Amino acid sequence: MSAEIIDGKKIAQTMRAQLKDRINQLEDITPGLAVILIGDNQASKTYVSMKQKACEDLGIYSKLVKLPDTVKESELLDIIQELNEDQLIHGILVQLPLPAHISETSVIEAIYPSKDVDGFHPINIGRLQAGGEAFYPCTPNGIMKMLEFQEIDPAGKHAVVVGRSNIVGKPMGQLLLGKSATVTYCHSKTADLKTHTAQADILIAAAGIRNLITADHIKSGAVVIDVGMNRDEEGKLCGDVDYDQCRLKASAITPVPGGVGPMTITMLLFNTVESAERFSR
Numbered sequence: 001m002s003a004e005i006i007d008g009k010k011i012a013q014t015m016r017a018q019l020k021d022r023i024n025q026l027e028d029i030t031p032g033l034a035v036i037l038i039g040d041n042q043a044s045k046t047y048v049s050m051k052q053k054a055c056e057d058l059g060i061y062s063k064l065v066k067l068p069d070t071v072k073e074s075e076l077l078d079i080i081q082e083l084n085e086d087q088l089i090h091g092i093l094v095q096l097p098l099p100a101h102i103s104e105t106s107v108i109e110a111i112y113p114s115k116d117v118d119g120f121h122p123i124n125i126g127r128l129q130a131g132g133e134a135f136y137p138c139t140p141n142g143i144m145k146m147l148e149f150q151e152i153d154p155a156g157k158h159a160v161v162v163g164r165s166n167i168v169g170k171p172m173g174q175l176l177l178g179k180s181a182t183v184t185y186c187h188s189k190t191a192d193l194k195t196h197t198a199q200a201d202i203l204i205a206a207a208g209i210r211n212l213i214t215a216d217h218i219k220s221g222a223v224v225i226d227v228g229m230n231r232d233e234e235g236k237l238c239g240d241v242d243y244d245q246c247r248l249k250a251s252a253i254t255p256v257p258g259g260v261g262p263m264t265i266t267m268l269l270f271n272t273v274e275s276a277e278r279f280s281r
């Protein structure tokens with residue numbers, strides 16, 4: 001068997017076109033996203049400029065707030081509060097990681113949950129679990145959209161999530177549970193990873209370890225979603241899954257790059273548009 005390749009780029013394009021229509025239907029407002037970038041981290045700068053470009057392409061107003069890494073926590077919190085009250089802004093994102101002297105928790109909790117388009121505020125995390133109107137974290141929500149596009153229904157399936165980070169693994173499992181999958185979480189302390197992953201109908205690899213998942217780890221016909229963003233010896237982007245091997249055994253698989261990656265920013269745009277729609281209502 002050779003797996004169907006899940007084309008994240010194409011799905012992202014389709015979704016962005018749908019979002020453009022929704023933006024055009026908003027008569028009285030333009031969705032606005034504020035991005036706060038602190039310091040000089042090259043990866044953060046790259047992510048932020050990708051997010052800004054994606055906003056521009058779609059007609060979302062984007063406001064970049066650049067701060068030096070010497071900024072005081074209290075100054076940052078004041079800026080967040082101004083953006084909370086700013087009528088032109090529907091989403092606020094603080095690019096992580098933060099300098100060591102600033103508390104990530106304080107910053108995340110300072111953003112109004114109604115503008116927390118990253119879905120990291122405890123209110124949004126709670127609502128993801130308990131139900132109610134919430135923003136879901138972009139990477140796992142993008143994966144749910146991919147499954148939907150591929151017409152893969154998680155109901156009754158055994159989903160195994162490798163990784164338990166707050167940003168990916170944990171919310172991923174919750175979203176799959178919400179769609180009636182039977183969910184197993186694996187993590188760095190899991191004994192005998194293979195025993196678990198080999199039972200997965202849907203396997204989500206989000207550990208950040210190159211080639212952690214080999215063909216031995218998967219069941220024949222499994223759906224394999226690779227969240228990994230690692231670099232090989234030559235600096236080439238690669239995932240957590242041994243793609244060349246697993247693709248011969250899986251029924252569907254995401255490549256890296258071109259799989260989960262393009263969906264993450266798309267879901268940020270999605271959340272920003274949703275937020276603007278809620279404000280306009």
Ligand code: ADP
Binds near residue numbers: 162164166208
């Ligand atoms: P991400 O943001 O992509 O989720 P993190 O680095 O924050 O990445 O988290 C990595 C996750 O992967 C952690 O939850 C950790 O427990 C899990 N993990 C790390 N190594 C292994 C391993 N060998 N087997 C299974 N899970 C692992």
